[in-house]
Amino acid sequence: MNTLEYGLNICILGAGAIGSLWACYLNNAGRTVSLWTRGSESSLSLSLDDQPAILFPCNQESQLANADLLIVTVKAWQVQSAFKPILSQLKADCSILFSHNGMGAVETILPQMSEHPVFFATTTHGALRKNQQQVLHTGQGQTIIGPLNDKAEVELGSLVQAFNLALPPAHADSNIYQALWNKIAINCCINPLTALRDCRNGELAAKDTLEIIETLCSEISAVITAEGFSCNNAELFARTKQVIEATSKNFSSMHQDIHHNRPTEINYITGYLLERARAHNIDTPMNKNLFEQIKQKEAQNDH
Numbered sequence: 542m543n544t545l546e547y548g549l550n551i552c553i554l555g556a557g558a559i560g561s562l563w564a565c566y567l568n569n570a571g572r573t574v575s576l577w578t579r580g581s582e583s584s585l586s587l588s589l590d591d592q593p594a595i596l597f598p599c600n601q602e603s604q605l606a607n608a609d610l611l612i613v614t615v616k617a618w619q620v621q622s623a624f625k626p627i628l629s630q631l632k633a634d635c636s637i638l639f640s641h642n643g644m645g646a647v648e649t650i651l652p653q654m655s656e657h658p659v660f661f662a663t664t665t666h667g668a669l670r671k672n673q674q675q676v677l678h679t680g681q682g683q684t685i686i687g688p689l690n691d692k693a694e695v696e697l698g699s700l701v702q703a704f705n706l707a708l709p710p711a712h713a714d715s716n717i718y719q720a721l722w723n724k725i726a727i728n729c730c731i732n733p734l735t736a737l738r739d740c741r742n743g744e745l746a747a748k749d750t751l752e753i754i755e756t757l758c759s760e761i762s763a764v765i766t767a768e769g770f771s772c773n774n775a776e777l778f779a780r781t782k783q784v785i786e787a788t789s790k791n792f793s794s795m796h797q798d799i800h801h802n803r804p805t806e807i808n809y810i811t812g813y814l815l816e817r818a819r820a821h822n823i824d825t826p827m828n829k830n831l832f833e834q835i836k837q838k839e840a841q842n843d844h
């Protein structure tokens with residue numbers, strides 16, 4: 542497959558904010574993009590910011606069967622139920638790219654995808670699905686893409702180039718798990734606290750809350766280090782404070798999930814951290830406490 546041909550046909554599973562953003566930019570870069578949703582609609586009209594609407598084919602088995610690349614942007618807790626039924630419909634060399642908050646959702650199904658190049662992407666682009674017809678690109682960010690299996694190593698450069706042509710900058714990172722731990726560490730600090738306190742990210746900058754975050758950071762860095770990845774306690778704390786400041790006006794994704802009565806990603810964020818902490822016999826009482834409080838909130842919510 543040469544570079545120009547790579548990913549010519551792209552199907553996106555999960556037309557949320559990031560899925561819709563990538564759908565529009567990849568379409569504008571000349572790719573043939575279709576969507577796969579929970580619904581039964583055969584097309585979906587979407588506009589990026591104030592641009593003219595694009596009509597995407599939707600839920601069409603022929604598009605799925607022809608896809609060179611499947612992008613899975615559903616939430617971590619939806620990955621297994623949304624992805625497993627369509628896996629057998631993909632052609633053998635179709636690449637699969639997952640992107641969601643948290644860790645632990647893909648590892649268990651990775652052996653079932655051994656025929657395919659499998660990747661993970663983490664992005665800091667801001668996107669908001671304003672309504673059914675419009676997605677807003679609310680913040681310029683970057684995308685890091687890494688391989689999850691050997692087959693993906695070979696294709697990594699072409700996939701990153703396809704993203705760079707559509708929505709730059711995109712970078713290849715062969716050590717994608719380090720990038721994912723860096724992200725999950727910040728999410729463990731910001732997401733549960735904002736959801737429990739019903740506040741914007743910026744309100745976590747209060748002195749007493751920063752003391753809690755410092756304790757969270759020392760627990761988190763102990764687990765990440767035990768996992769064999771690099772994480773310095775003081776650096777993590779400094780980075781978390783930077784993200785709190787840079788996103789001060791935002792409501793975190795977990796805050797929004799609790800607010801809208803939806804299941805959260807806690808099992809794949811703090812829950813994953815606790816699971817790895819248990820495997821290394823590391824005490825993480827502050828993270829455990831936040832995890833339990835979020836589980837209680839979720840139980841009170843009527844999904």
Ligand code: PAF
Pocket residue numbers: 642727728731732742784788791792793794795
């Ligand atoms: O999940 C989120 O909301 C974001 O990853 C972050 C960085 C915490 C900002 O809100």
